[in-house]
Amino acid sequence: MKVLVTGGTGVVGKAAVDHLLKAGHAVRLLSRHADADARQWASGVEPHTGSVSSDEAVAGAAEGCEAVLHVAGIVAENPPESTFQEVNVEGTRRLAREARRAGVRRFVYVSSYGADVGESDYHRSKFAAEEVVRAEAPPGWLVVRPGNVYGPGDEVISLMLKMVRTIPAIPLVGMGGQPFQPVWMDDLGLALARAVERTEPAETVVNVMGPDVTTMRDVIELLGKITQRNPVLVPVPEFLAKMGTQALETVGIDFPVKEGQITMLQEGNVLPDGAVNGLTETFGVTPTPLGEGLGKLADTLPEMLPSDGTGTLHRQRYWADIHGSQLTKDELFEVVRTEFYALAPAGLLEVGAEPGSSTAMEEGETLTLEIPLRGHIQVRCVDISDHTITMVTLEGHPLSGAIRFDVTEVSPGVLRFEVRSFTRSAHLIDRIGMRTFGKVAQRATWRSVVSAGVERSGGTAPEGVQEEETALQGKDAEDVENWVEGVVMRYRRARSPDAHPSA
Incomplete structure (x- = not known):
């Protein structure tokens, strides 16, 4: 069947789309940049450009679809562009009316656990949206209330992982002892795919939670064991945390939770004893234990x-003619591909900094690197072809961009080993850092790698290690952005569920 999906590029929505494709369904993706977003799947995803905030975009979006999976929503407002009322409530109303007009047989709305009792503005908007579904969605609707969802790019646990890897101290709300019951994104994605496929349960609410009750402090300790990092935990009183999150984010400093999420933590995010967990009891999903899910997360942060x-x-550019x-x-x-760890300069770059992490460049592998003053950062090998290796930085890296390693024959008997990077600072704080020590360290690192490559070849480089730096503007910058995006999208498509139907 064909399913209209909103929010299909987020943590939850992408996992649901993956499982729908695995099950042989077709997906119509409603998003602001649908044509570009749909490129990460090999096939089976039809783009429909627009937003749930637009009457024009939603009109006709469900035509020819048998089901609607409505995931899109915001957890923080940015008025006047996006508000809870306009996106979470009125966006749901538009989708519900469109689904009824199109004769859709199943409408699944992804709400939030605690929406019916929560005092945060976010929870109030999600409950108001549930009321819209009850009143205006087609018969057979279903509301799914997941707990805190974690997966590559989520706004809480992924952020905590990046902080554990890269900074020496992490702020905690209170003592970090507020209980919550996180669910791994792939488990929720499978549950939602099954919710769409089935006709029962209908016209009710299903709570979906992970198998383990934990706390922020416990999660950070688990992440510390996974990464072999031990940051200092700094308790921040809850009232100060609420006052400070917006100010910190304004200057580019991430805080593990937003103001509304602090309210939700205070309210609790755990199923009471004896309550039905729809993950296992309704949808029959075998849950991923928290420790296993965090281990997966550690290796799957997005590019x-x-x-x-x-x-x-x-x-x-750093190169030598050998x-x-x-x-x-x-x-x-x-040698470059398999022994990069040996070419990296001691004290500036350690490859394989976490237990079990790769040290060789294999397509699809993620390398974890230790850098002075930056802790652990990661790069992913997205392409190996024509004696060229392309690595892309992952979230948590001080730079956003790509690194290429090339070995070419520039003339008979002369080989060129070149490292070429295309990078921007990840955000304001890193921009300042890269102007000082970061830039010096980066230059020293890649010069040392090239020099080690020359030595390992057994030849000589009469002109030494050469270098060149260029600030790219306009079309030159755009061409590089398009090239990197194209490489990454090819990599993602090759690994999308619809590229391997039998998987």
């Missing part, structure tokens, strides 16, 4: 493209 960063895009190499082009390339 940060050059367009995600801030400031000027810089291209840096004469008399005792290794062929193929052999030297294989």
Whole structure:
């Protein structure tokens, strides 16, 4: 069947789309940048450009669809552009009316656990949206209330992981002892796909939670064991945390939770004893234990493209022309690919900084690196072809962009080993840092890698390690952004569920 999905590019929505595709369904994706968003799946996803905030975009969106999965919503307001009333409530009303007009047989709305009792503005808006579903959605509707969802790019636990990896101290709301029951995004995605497929239960509410009750403090300790990092935990009184989150975010400092989420933590986010957990009892999903889910999360943070960063895009080249190499082009390339950890300079870059993390460049592998003053950061190998390796930075890295390693034969008997980076600072704080120590360390690192490659080849580089830095503007910057995005999208499509139907 064909399913209209909103919010299909977020943590929850993407997981649901993946499972719908695995089950053989077709998806119509409603999003602001639907044409670009749909490119991350090999096939089976039809783009429908627009927003739930637009009457024109929603009109006709469900035509020819048998079901609607409405995930889109906001957890924080940005008035006047986006408010809880306009997006969460009125957006749901538009979808419900469109579904009824199109004769959709199943309308599944993703709300939030505690929406019926929560005092935060967010929870009030989600409950108001539930009331809209009850009144205006087609018969057979279903409301799913998940607990805190974690997965690559979520706004709480993923952020905590990045903080554990990169900073020496982490602020905690209160003592970090507020209980919550997080659910792994893939488990929720499967539950939602099954909710869409089935006709029962109907016209009711189903709570979906993970299997483990935990606290913020416990999660950080688990992440510390996974990453072998031990940041200091700094308790922040709840009233000060509420006052400070907006101010901190204004200057580019991430806080683990938003103001509304602090209210939700205070209210509790745990199923009471004896309550039905729809994850297992309604949808039959085998839940992922918290420790296992956090381990998966540690290796699956999303890529940060050059367009995600801030400031000027810089291209840096470091290369050496090697004469008399005792290794062929193929052999030297294989050394770079498999022994990068040995080429990296001690004290500036340690490859394989976390237990079980890869040290070789294999397509699809994520390398965890330790950098002075930055802790652990990650890069992902998204393409290996034509003696070129392309790595892309992940969230948590001080830079957003790509790094290329090339081995070419520039003339008979002369090999060139080159490292080329295309990067922007990830955000304002890193922009300041990269102007000082960061830039010096980056230059020293890549010069050392190239120099080690020359030594490993057994040849010499009469002209030494050469370098060039260029600030890219206009079309030059746009061309690089398009190239990196294209490589990443090809990588994602090759790994999307519809690329391997039998998986």
